[in-house]
Amino acid sequence: MSHHKIDIKDLDYMYPDGKKAVNGFSINITHGESVALVGANGAGKSTLLSLMVGILMPQKGEIIIGDTHLSKETLPLLRQKIGMTFQNADDQLFMNSVYEDVAFGPRNYKLNEEEVDARVIGALKKVDALHLKDRPPYKLSGGEKRAVSIATALSLDPDILLMDEPTAALDPKSRRRLIGILKEFAHTKIIATHDLDMALDVCDRTIVMNQGTVVADGRTKDIMVNDELLEKCSLERPLILQGQNN
Amino acid sequence: MSNITGALYKIRYLDEFSRKKTLMHRLSPTIKLIVTLIYILLVVSFGKYQLGGVIAMSAYPLIMLSLAEMPAKELIKRVVVAMPFVMGVGIFNPVFDRDIMTYFLGIGISGGWISFLTLIVKGVLTVSSAIILVGTTGIENIAHSMRILKMPKIFVVLILLTYRYISVLMEEAASIWTAYKLRAPGQKGIRHDVWGPLLGQLLLRTYDRGIRVYDAMILRGFDGDFRMGTAFVTGIGSYLFLLIALAGFLIIRLSVITMILDLLI
Numbered sequence: 001m002s003h004h005k006i007d008i009k010d011l012d013y014m015y016p017d018g019k020k021a022v023n024g025f026s027i028n029i030t031h032g033e034s035v036a037l038v039g040a041n042g043a044g045k046s047t048l049l050s051l052m053v054g055i056l057m058p059q060k061g062e063i064i065i066g067d068t069h070l071s072k073e074t075l076p077l078l079r080q081k082i083g084m085t086f087q088n089a090d091d092q093l094f095m096n097s098v099y100e101d102v103a104f105g106p107r108n109y110k111l112n113e114e115e116v117d118a119r120v121i122g123a124l125k126k127v128d129a130l131h132l133k134d135r136p137p138y139k140l141s142g143g144e145k146r147a148v149s150i151a152t153a154l155s156l157d158p159d160i161l162l163m164d165e166p167t168a169a170l171d172p173k174s175r176r177r178l179i180g181i182l183k184e185f186a187h188t189k190i191i192a193t194h195d196l197d198m199a200l201d202v203c204d205r206t207i208v209m210n211q212g213t214v215v216a217d218g219r220t221k222d223i224m225v226n227d228e229l230l231e232k233c234s235l236e237r238p239l240i241l242q243g244q245n246n
Numbered sequence: 247m248s249n250i251t252g253a254l255y256k257i258r259y260l261d262e263f264s265r266k267k268t269l270m271h272r273l274s275p276t277i278k279l280i281v282t283l284i285y286i287l288l289v290v291s292f293g294k295y296q297l298g299g300v301i302a303m304s305a306y307p308l309i310m311l312s313l314a315e316m317p318a319k320e321l322i323k324r325v326v327v328a329m330p331f332v333m334g335v336g337i338f339n340p341v342f343d344r345d346i347m348t349y350f351l352g353i354g355i356s357g358g359w360i361s362f363l364t365l366i367v368k369g370v371l372t373v374s375s376a377i378i379l380v381g382t383t384g385i386e387n388i389a390h391s392m393r394i395l396k397m398p399k400i401f402v403v404l405i406l407l408t409y410r411y412i413s414v415l416m417e418e419a420a421s422i423w424t425a426y427k428l429r430a431p432g433q434k435g436i437r438h439d440v441w442g443p444l445l446g447q448l449l450l451r452t453y454d455r456g457i458r459v460y461d462a463m464i465l466r467g468f469d470g471d472f473r474m475g476t477a478f479v480t481g482i483g484s485y486l487f488l489l490i491a492l493a494g495f496l497i498i499r500l501s502v503i504t505m506i507l508d509l510l511i
């Protein structure tokens with residue numbers, strides 16, 4: 001059974017206060033694709049990611065991961081296959097050491113301690129953070145926290161990686177390093193961001209979201225030079241493409 | 247400013263301290279939990295005028311403190327936070343119970359004052375022993391031990407999340423405080439008319455963060471059971487500790503009882 005493809009059909013989500021954050025959203029993502037989900041603040045990116053892991057449940061529409069419909073019953077199964085990092089890495093790190101934090105997921109799935117150790121070391125190596133393993137997470141720098149929060153997702157060996165604004169609040173050097181790391185991953189990934197330079201670097205495909213729905217879906221290279229579209233969604237061309245004609 | 251950031255690091259002091267490797271830290275978490283629970287029950291079981299007895303019980307936290315190499319200052323700071331609650335419970339004892347029970351330096355001391363003091367000492371001792379337990383064992387290990395002792399899952403999760411929530415709450419409070427200070431330089435404390443909005447913001451922010459932290463746990467397969475890497479081994483040292491501690495408690499508890507019996511006869 002392949003878990004790598006994602007099918008979202010006509011999804012609606014309204015917050016309890018009546019705010020409709022996702023509105024008739026449909027996409028289709030296949031195995032190994034790297035997709036940027038871009039849109040201004042409030043476009044509904046975070047809400048969509050929360051729906052995809054069942055933190056929120058949609059009022060309408062469906063989400064199919066691999067061959068499995070997302071529902072209360074299938075959630076535990078699906079969550080093993082989807083790794084997610086939050087916009088604020090602090091919310092994701094709650095144990096006393098980096099090692100314990102990365103081991104938290106594998107231990108919950110009752111892997112034996114040898115396997116847990118292999119997973120933790122492997123995940124930390126992938127994000128270049130093995131040297132941090134005994135540090136308390138709350139004393140790390142922003143870039144280090146981000147790397148570790150990604151490792152906490154990787155240690156579950158997910159097929160799909162969802163990331164919410166991974167480059168937000170990173171200094172240029174940490175951001176560069178993170179981009180390097182992200183490019184290495186072979187996972188199917190969806191990166192919610194308004195860092196269009198990063199999107200251009202890491203993702204072949206871009207989905208533009210505005211007011212809870214898809215307004216454009218295509219190759220990143222094409223979308224990033226469509227000034228009219230970007231303007232309409234309160235976005236700007238990546239710096240690297242500014243001053244260039246189509 | 248420096249003391250604000252300093253405070254931020256202090257919030258997690260106990261968590262960090264629990265990773266030390268002293269004799270006390272290495273004892274089995276389950277045994278330490280059992281000993282602490284028995285200790286708390288015994289302290290509470292003293293009669294309301296048995297001031298001498300509860301004072302004798304302070305031997306245990308004092309010995310633990312030195313074995314765990316925990317600075318007394320850090321313990322006292324945390325105990326002080328809990329004291330207003332204890333005082334609130336006993337504050338009316340001296341008012342209602344005015345019979346003179348004993349004389350100290352020629353001054354008559356009423357039963358109310360003695361029971362008030364006894365209550366405070368009981369509070370200090372139970373809170374201290376709990377803090378020492380957390381500081382030598384770590385909250386996750388304690389939670390795991392509670393499950394080994396078959397305490398209900400929901401109860402254990404509640405304790406665990408409450409403990410986590412306290413650090414989240416204090417961190418948010420520190421960041422709101424910093425933001426306030428930056429825009430109100432040279433001002434002592436917080437102006438009373440902005441207390442309301444600040445407090446409201448604090449609650450909303452911590453609630454949101456609490457939910458997100460919980461979501462993050464759920465996403466990684468958390469089902470209410472905290473699993474620690476190493477299985478707890480209960481070595482000969484732990485059993486020895488259990489024996490010595492229980493023997494010590496009993497001696498203090500029983501000798502006080504005998505003393506009282508002596509007085510009555």
Ligand SMILES: Nc1ncnc2c1ncn2[C@@H]1O[C@H](COP(=O)(O)OP(=O)(O)O)[C@@H](O)[C@H]1O
Binds near residue numbers: 019
């Ligand atoms: N908990 C909430 N309650 C009510 N409205 C919310 C909540 N969270 C987000 N929203 C609203 O939903 C919309 C989409 O938010 P969000 O998904 O966070 O967007 P993005 O991640 O693209 O910035 C915004 O208008 C936001 O104000």
Ligand SMILES: [Mg+2]
Binds near residue numbers: 046047087164
């Ligand atoms: Mg967002």
